[in-house]
Amino acid sequence: MTRKIPAAVLGATGYVGGELLRLLAAHPGFELRAAVSTSKSGQTIDSVFPALSPAYPYERFCSLEHCETMLGEIDELALFSTAPHGASAALVARLLDSAQRQNVTVHTVDSSADFRYPDHNDYSSVYDQAHGAPAILDQFVQGVPEQVPVWQAPHVGHPGCFATAALLAAVPLCLAQPDMESVFINGVTGSTGAGRAPLPGTHHPERHSNLYAYKPLAHRHEPEIEAGIRVAGGGDVRVNFVPHSGPFSRGIHVTLQAELPAPMTMSTLCEIYDSYYENAMFVQRLEGTPRIKNVVTSNHCHIGVAARGNTVVVMSVIDNLVKGAAGGAIQWMNRLYALPEHSGLTSVSPAWT
Structure with missing residues (x-):
């Protein structure tokens, strides 16, 4: 053994x-x-x-x-x-x-x-x-594992859950559009993102059947996302981030919107993400829009895209506790010890949650 x-x-x-x-x-x-x-x-x-x-x-x-x-x-x-x-x-x-x-x-x-x-x-x-x-x-x-192909340090600082979902959506586009100055990101997170200690924002009567924004354009993940884009080679891009509290326990849905200097076709946008994540077994671009229920309890990220003229939209969903934290940490530790990157992360998730 x-x-x-x-x-x-x-x-x-x-x-x-x-x-x-x-x-x-x-x-x-x-x-x-x-x-x-x-x-x-x-x-x-x-x-x-x-x-x-x-x-x-x-x-x-x-x-x-x-x-x-x-x-x-x-x-x-x-x-x-x-x-x-x-x-x-x-x-x-x-x-x-x-x-x-x-x-x-x-x-x-x-x-x-x-x-x-x-x-x-x-x-x-x-x-x-x-x-x-x-x-x-x-x-x-x-950095996010998929966005740091080469490293020398023995230790890793894993991005936050919102930042993970946002970076998986933002970085390929920022690399493909080096002159892009800013992006707008809306994110919705489940109540487990606030931690185990009871808070007014996680109290069931407040959270159930409710949806609300908090700290718009002032959340501490905003500069973290900007730093993550720079680490991945995407340059200095201004991130305008509005987080929301959702009426569910786990999962994150992020929607990125950007105005590009020139029009982009849907096929070109799809190719940007398909090419960037070609060898990333935990990231998949879908036809249509991604849904949180399809990634909950897994280390996967599902991405959807849309384009119209100069406007592009990128949607990303992850499980905040797995891909956004524990699963991403396991994925990184696998890499640090030269184990297969997917080790311990391929068990089948529930068919419905």
């Missing part, structure tokens, strides 16, 4: 943490060794996620200190962090330091916002706080 790579999850009791535990349970190359939680340390995993009982009947959440002790038993580690923004960087830095002292090779994929910007000043300007570990920022690459 091939030895599996030990894996640890920081912030393992959140929605993204739970999805990582689910995906790791079926992964042929990784094996969970530590599910770290400061609030649930010592409790069984199935006490928080009953659906995971068959996969983890006896395993318990552990402390960060226990995870550091565990490093003495291994020689490599796949480290996933789903800890909150502002807290993750210091936790990751602490574990990387402990691993270095114990000669443990580590690859990290961080799903918080803490490593999404290569410059700590950019992070501070968006999140209005000092970065928790600026000294290790140069060890992280940022």
Whole structure:
């Protein structure tokens, strides 16, 4: 039997943490060794996620200190962090330091916002706080897996869920239209995008049968999308982003609209996306319009396009917890360890959700 790579999850009791535990349970190359939680340390995993009982009947959440002790038993580690923004960087830095002292090779994929910007000043300007570990920022690459074909860094800062959906829609067009100055993006997300802690915006009577925008042209994912376009080679494109809260629990639907300098035919627009994602097994351009229900619980992104004269529309749907977070993190970790990119991500999703 091939030895599996030990894996640890920081912030393992959140929605993204739970999805990582689910995906790791079926992964042929990784094996969970530590599910770290400061609030649930010592409790069984199935006490928080009953659906995971068959996969983890006896395993318990552990402390960060226990995870550091565990490093003495291994020689490599796949480290996933789903800890909150502002807290993750210091936790990751602490574990990387402990691993270095114990000669443990580590690859990290961080799903918080803490490593999404290569410059700590950019992070501070968006999140209005000092970065928790600026000294290790140069060890992280940022971007959606499909849009970073070559990298050298040992660690990854995964884009946010809105940014993932938006970048998958925007980057091919921005590369094909280098003179394009701006795009307009509307996004609708499910309530799990707000995290596990109860909030007024996730309260059932407020969210059910309701749809509303929030932070129009002022959301913190807006500069993140702009930075992601630059990282992918798309230049300086102004992003005008309006997020919405939708009446469903998981999934994101993004609609991008742009006015081009010259008319573009539908066939040309289709060719741009078909060519860019030709070898991307998780991204598919559809005829017609994509629907959230067809990607929920999967690592797939479905894209639809439309063109009329100088106006183009690109629609993108993903599962915010999978492709937008846990699945994207697994996909990146597969790449960091030179495993098949689809490992652990090809299980069939429910026919209807």
